[in-house]
Amino acid sequence: MNVKSLQKKLGRRYGSAVSVRVAEGCIVVSGHLKRWEDIVTACSMCVDKKSGMHVVNDILLEGEKPASVRLPSLQDHALEGSRPDVLIIGGGISGVSIARELSKWKLDILLVDKEADLAVQASGRNDGEVHPGVDLNKGSLKQHYVLLGNKMYDRVCEELSVPFERCGQYVGFTDWWMYPAVWAYAWQRKHICKVTDTRMMSRKELAKREPNLNPAFKFAMFNPSAGCVCPYGLTIAYGENAVENGARISLNTGVLEMEVKEGKICSVQTNRGTIYPRIVINAAGVFAEDIARMAGDRFYSIHPRRGTNSILDKKAGPLVMGIASIKTLKKNTSHTKGGGILHTVHDNLLVGPNAVETPEKENYATHRSSIDAVFAKQKMTAEALSERDIITYFTGVRAATYEEDFIVEKGRKTRNLIHCGGIQSPGLTTAPAVALDIEKMAVEELKKEGAVEPNPAFNPVRKAPPVLNRLSNEERNRLIRENPDYGEIVCRCEEISRGEILDALKSPICVPTIDGIKKRVRPGMGRCQGGFCMPLVTKIISEFLEIPEEQVRKAGEGTEILLRDTKEIRKTGEAAEI
Helix, strand or coil, rough: CHHHHHHHHHHHHHHEEEEEECCCCEEEEEECCCCCHHHHHHHHHHHCCHHHHEEEEEEEEECCCCCCCCCCCCCCCCCCCCCCCCEEEEHHHHHHHHHHHHHHHHCCEEEECCCCCCCCCHCCCCCCCCCCCCCCCCCCCHHHHHHEEEEHHHHHHHCCCCCCCCCCCEEEEHHHHHHHHHHHHHHHHHCCCCCCCCEEEEEHHHHHHHCCCCCCCCEEEEEECCCECCCHHHHHHHHHHHHHHCCCCCCCEHHHHHHEECCCCEEEECCEECCCCEEEEECCCCHHHHHHCCCCCCCCCEEEEEEEEEEEEEHHHHHHCCEEEEEECCCCCCCCCCEEEECCCCCCCCECCEEEECCCCCCCCHHHHHHHHHHHCCCCCCCCCHHHHHHEEEEEEEEEECCCCCCEEEECCCCEEEEEEEECCCHHHHHHHHHHHHHHHHHHHHHHCCCCCEECCCCCCCCCCCCHCCHHHHHHHHHHHHCCHHCEEECCCCEEEEEHHHHHHCCCCCCCHHHHHHHHCCCCCCCCCCCCHHHHHHHHHHHHCCCHHHHCCCCCCCCCCCCCCCHHHHHCCCHHCC
């Protein structure tokens, strides 16, 4: 690459504030700028995919102190002296799928995550689309893995007892004159990029399949292989199956620093003790760059990208039965992937996401402007879409590299390190395939020090507990006769029983919090958003743990349920603060 030419281009835009150099096989961009958007733009200008080098961002944001990583306050020695064969850092879909695949071998596998549950960050804050790969160019790791991963979903979800539906993806167009260009694009995707299910669809067929989409659509591009899954449900299922096969998962465990000698990680310090792993797998999401730095192997950078989704009441579910979006000629410089309207496996509609660059890796605030922008666009997809049907919303932060591609490779300077970084959309789709390659890399590395034997007891099947609202009346009655707890309804919106909540508390990865139970069983996911069932769920957790109800947590540390005596509240006049 021509560094002088690139420096001249940066100089025309940013003067002497930014400089670029090539160092240790990376394109390093340094300096200082006043706006985060300018930092992202400057680094993006330096991307040179032909060189195979990644961009490392060392530009300082003027007047802003980087936010501290949110770490658990828990301090104990539960992991002190642990010597796992494999230490996986990160409890998202990447980390747990890798743990499950590695459990096919006789290995001591330890996965750590600083959060109080799995899938707290990006893996629990996305739309759940299983992408067909039609929007990705041939040659990228994303495109390579999305084709493999998509085909694996039927088997993986069957093995893990996770609902999955191939509902199809529709991209609508309102102008006939665009047909030749779109037809050529679809042909290229089908025959060159190998997204073989890509085809054009007439207005008549589209109206028959999705009658509530924009009547101005003249035609659509259709991919029947697109589907939807519950992203946090799949993550938890992967984790449970890994534990059932011998892996260990330690939550509330943050990585603080590493000791690296002669290109090898010797120890990893956490808030729960020092660990001495043979191999470390970096699947830390937005913090992958931070882990790489600790390990002395930083050759890429993450620029966080925030996206907001809205969840609609189930009564709006029939509006769209698949995944739908509109494509216009309006120039869009964002990197939104999979945005549109999606019919979830739980029969809600999910609308979004947008894409906003942010320097904050853990800021999940939702802004009204984001919701307004998403709905303004998606009402062009389905006119009857209404903000009045929103029952909740959420914001996630994606872990994008400046090359907009994945990092799936062994450490470049640190021998016993494997990177699974830059995993953003379609990371949920690609996870099953990426996990197989990471498994292969890890086993190959471990075999250098001795034999690695298969685990003869490995069972890929996770038997999920019963879900009453998906059973027939006969099946429900049989369960209730066997266990009356299944006959006590706790959440009316989602028809969740006391028995199902107790099943979650007895699961292989017990997370006895309001949100932990909500993720696993769905009380509080309906229209009332826990207004009626949260007190009942709190009581069940309290009885199970044998602790006072006020000590039950909503999520992690500092989220205890504070119950106040109503007489005392009236006396002190503090009702407005509750």
